[in-house]
Amino acid sequence: MATPPVLICRPGPRASVLAEAIAARGFAVEHGEAMALEALPESPEMRAAWLDFDQFRRVVVVSPYAADCLAEALDRYWPQLPVGIDYYAVGAATAATLHRELGVRVHVPATGGETTSEALLALGSLQRLDDQRVLLVAGEGGRPLLAETLSERGARVTRLALYRRRLLEPDASLRRRLAEGDYRALVITSGEILEHLARWCSPAALNQPLIVSSTRLATLAGTLGFRRPVVASGATPAALAAAVAEEDPEKADIDHDDLEKG
Template identity: 75%
Template sequence: MADLPVLISRPGERAGPLAAAIEARGLPVERLEIMHLEPLPETPAVRTAWLDIDHFHKVVVVSPFAAECLAAALDHYWPQLPVGIDYYAVGASTAAILHRRLGVRVHVPSPVAGEDTSEALLRLASLQALETRRVLLVAGEGGRALLADTLAARGARVTRLAVYHRRLLDPSRSMQARLAEGNYRALVVSSGEILEHLARWCSDAALNQPLIVSSARLATLAGRLGFRFPVVASGATPAALAVAVARSSAPEEADVDHDDLEKG
């Protein structure tokens, strides 16, 4: 057991900080490389939204990669950012990219253990009464409609921009073997789309291994897919997921200062 790896499914550059947080606890990590994120070609409608971004009251960004795409577009079209826009992010990682790349103040929900980040964002007081407000939602292609539908129901005029595509990949042969044999310490997943995709390769042995998820919603989905031991982390940050991995492996080693969770 000591040399079995923790499998992580987070795509792209964001896998690095998660791997580092888990490895800092003395646990080996292997990446599944199960999803590739690709920017979408800019359509006339998307270009118009970038040029008219000063017409929006609020900009809501749903993922770190969406934040990178937004920042690249604004760097291109707006050498000086327009004022008077309120920026929102679903989590700390997305907010950090917006602040670093654009220098803007970002509204981000306070993490609540087991709560989905979209639901947490929608609890913010400034997103309750939105009559006549124009809201730009920057996201990936597809995905959940919760944010757009709820904001529209609250009176907002919502424009949803899909700026990137998620391409699911088959696990490598070695990873397919690990999933078939349950030959790993824990599996870390923070996306419902990835969880449903991975379940195709998970044998009964894998379904009995610890599954680390970032919200109660994902834990419910995991149960429907047959996973028997979902562990809900306090959030989707690397630090929060690493704490949950440690808790699933050795509960006595999972104590952590709450300040550490904010650094993810």
């Protein structure tokens, strides 16, 4: 009987990198499509921000896809980037994308901690922002924490949504996996995807290991009924793959037996 795969539901091109990291640990991997990322057409607000890009003191980018969208826009308007701007990224993958596409140095949360908005806001250089112009590059929706906190600290924040996230109904294969709990572990790094897929999760699936990238997601998972959330050391492929490798699949079988008895 084939060993159940690790099920990943990360959207966009980063899914393949995560799959490779988990496969390198010796696990079969299956990718479940739960969300699509779609770049938004340029709006007047976007165009104004690109034209005034040299007026921003700090630029905060929340995801690798936002970084890609930013780099594409700046390539059209600024063949040579203006100087004097500090760049910030919530996580290492976003920072790597900015460095690769723009060649800029990027501030990130301290290593060893979670890659979250809260961790980024703890950086000393973001504590006092009196009247500084800050560009926040993100997708539609999402948490308002960054924009609200930066504004409270005195910044004049411009928030640009450069892409939208579109939830997808699971296909037949993913629905079956979630209905039967037929996977070694489920890896999710988005609260939106977690809430979306919880609707299709049976008690067996809720009792399987759920690998998440932050304590915030683990807390959300608990409220949704997941019994075995495991917090990885970060949202990088390496951190998530390590969490998968460290999880004991035999314990899930024991817990499932206990659940059936209950």
